[in-house]
Amino acid sequence: LILSCGTSSKGKTTSAQNETKVVDPADYASTITTEELKEMLYTYASDEFEGRETGEKGQKLAVEYLKEQYKAMGVDTPLGDDDYFQEVPLEKQSxxxxxxxxxxxxxxxxxxxxxxxxxxxxxxxxxxxxxxxxxxxxxxxxxxxxxxxxxxxxxxxxxxxxxxxxxxxxxxxxxxxxxxxxxxxxxxxxxxxxxxxxxxxxxxxxxxxxxxxxxxxxxxxxxxxxxxxxxxxxxxxxxxxxxxxxxxxxxxxxxxxxxxxxxxxxxxxxxxxKSEEIISENVVAYIKGSEKPEEIVVISAHLDHEGIKNGEVYNGADDDGSGTIAILEIAEAFKAAEKAGNGPKRSILFLHVTGEEKGLLGSRHYTDNDPIFPLENTVADLNIDMIGRTDPKRTEGDRNYIYLIGSDKLSTDLHNISEEVNAKYCNVELDYTYNDENDPNRFYYRSDHYNFAKNNIPVIFYFNGTHADYHKPTDTADKIEYDLLENRTKLVFHTAWEVANRPDRIVVDKIQEQ
Incomplete structure (x- = not known):
């Protein structure tokens, strides 16, 4: 199966001195490649990172790795002074x-x-x-x-x-x-x-x-x-x-x-x-919007995993190495557009949160305690958590699928954009099986998008479902299906591109009590 997300199609236009320039986001989506995803994920989900346990050595190595990737791409930090880390104060309680x-x-x-x-x-x-x-x-x-x-x-x-x-x-x-x-x-x-x-x-x-x-x-x-x-x-x-x-x-x-x-x-x-104070970090990078810089589109994933248990490293390649590395590739695509003079109209915040496995702690700190950008200026959160595998329980439908959760809960605009962008560029089968707050798995509440949704910020949660290696030491980089990871990453990029570049901010028309 050859996947086709990112095939060239007309995008936004810009005018200068009576000359109209067609900007095709597929040109920048093409920078998202299987080879780069694979190379980075084999490093990020390696034993060297010790399972990225929150507050431990492996997590510190992970945040340094992400920082260096952003610096190498020339993607800035919103915190200034070369500071890509938002400190998250935690307590480890006996x-x-x-x-x-x-x-x-x-x-x-x-x-x-x-x-x-x-x-x-x-x-x-x-x-x-x-x-x-x-x-x-x-x-x-x-x-x-x-x-x-x-x-x-x-x-x-x-x-x-x-x-x-x-x-x-x-x-x-x-x-x-x-x-x-x-x-x-x-x-x-x-x-x-x-x-x-x-x-x-x-x-x-x-x-x-x-x-x-x-x-x-x-x-x-x-x-x-x-x-x-x-x-x-x-x-x-x-x-x-x-x-x-x-x-x-x-x-x-x-x-x-x-x-x-x-x-x-x-x-x-x-x-x-009885408690011990622990400091962990969210990693934050951003590209400033060219026309509406005060409006923020967040792309999030969690950087942590389960650490080492009984001497075995829980590598977390799918959970959530796949989402983490996907954001790096999306950032590279937006940076390529910016270098070509086609940077996003709205600002993009690339947000890697810590402590998701401990109760969505890093994202809750961002939304509840220390939002770097005002929540009222936050347009949407596109959250990526496990997009590198397939769900063995899903016995019908296309292999080239993704579960979408939350896209229609708060904003009809966001849901329609998601559908239209997919049809135009990617042709992924969008599966809404778990798009239900009352689903017994409660996936809507179990990843970092929820801390944005509870503040009535529109969200999409991209998710491939669980599998036999979920939260096991066998969740390793060799089991990732990299063609699917590439295609799904491009889908998130195209959706973010449209949300960031459309003339009007998406409307929140379904405010809910979360």
Whole structure:
């Protein structure tokens, strides 16, 4: 099969002194080659880089490699002074343990409570608790609506309420939302507590607790962790997960009650924080727009992987060496256009984020803590995570495919551009199998585009699906299908070219609560 993405076709035009010049982006897409992709990926996913574990030696080698590639291409950094690194402050936490008593009765670590977050040593005695029902704060339903929790400890329970028809009050649908259950519910309710000024959240989820507590206990006994989180500006906020037993001790009617209120139980609590500060880096490079430099098109991929486990290097050639190297080739194509006097009208930010495997940490730091360019000026994020292989579960359709996730969620313009550019230049089979927020795999929430989408910035997530080598030491460069990698990389380039060069900024016409 000969793939044809990048075949010459007319592109944008420029005029000067009555002369019209046709700019064909396929000329620059032709700089994206199988040979260069292969050469760089064999280096980037080699044992020398030690699996690119966040904060470790291999990750430091990876960011230096990316920096040198951009310098060699002559692609600038938006940070100035030859600084391609956006520092990402992280904490590596060992398992903290709490001492808890309620109304004079003591409860034991790992039997009734675990510490999910403790940014500082904490001691409260005694403290009244505010019950906030399910702990939800959404546009059309909020447990915080009629109660002030500033400076208070809040108690919330898992799940979310339904109406008489069995639909969730937050959405009007019977499909699970980010508030319903699981890890996303946990983080959403944490953020709601922080945003409403609480100093701590005690979260009762008996199902999650029975899964988490044995793991936390093993980690505590071994004295190990490796669990990384963003160093928080909310240094005095803590979070506990508790069993139903402890939840009922705090509020005897917690299972039945949905009304937010102060409760009379007295809590005595002390937590000793155990953490080590780690600095990691996002790599940032950019090409300044020629006409609308303040408008930013982001092309992202994560630079990290799983490191070394049991003496084996997890090379991460597909995850996400493929996306990382694809961005380098896309940058080279845009730089070639700029050198020819045809640089993009809007600025392009090439964003390689760290800590994706640890919970989308690098992209969350960029969007939530330190956006180099204002989010309101960010036109779109094209995120590339695993585009070098094929999905063995996909038994029908063209080998020359890509899963697209999120293209139609926020912007009809972006989705239409994606379809039209593909038809014009690439003819890849665009597969929308996983383009569903309620897909049980939850891929929409599992890569770095999500941190842009939650801020209502249009996204496309390019993804080939998982395979037998996913998160295994066998994800190596020799298994990449380089003709597919080239074609998919060109597709992203052409899409970025159109978004960056069209006369009008794409419109966000589907603002959503993420």
């Amino acid at each position: 398992v903290s343990e709490a001492k808890i008593s309620v109304n004079g009765k003591s409860f034991k670590s790992f039997e009734d409570h675990i510490v999910l977050r403790a940014s500082e040593n904490i001691s409260v005695s005694p403290e009244e608790i505010v019950f906030v029902g399910y702990g939800i704060d959404a546009d059309n339903y909020s447990d915080y609506k009629n109660i002030d929790v500033k400076g208070k400890i809040v108690l919330a329970k898992s799940g979310e309420p339904k109406d008489a028809n069995g639909n969730y009050l937050t959405s009007g649908s019977d499909e699970d939302t980010k508030w319903t259950n699981g890890r996303q519910s946990l983080s959403s309710k944490r953020d709601a507590a922080i945003n409403n000024g609480a100093i701590g959240l005690i979260y009762m989820d008996d199902n999650l607790f029975t899964r988490y507590a044995p793991y936390y206990q093993r980690q505590a006994t071994a004295g190990t962790s490796g669990r990384l989180s963003l160093k928080s500006s909310d240094a005095d906020f803590f979070m506990l997960m508790v069993s139903e037993n402890l939840g009922k001790a705090l509020h005897s009617e917690i299972l039945e009650d949905e009304t937010s209120k102060a409760i009379g139980s007295k809590l005595e609590l002390s937590i000793q924080n």
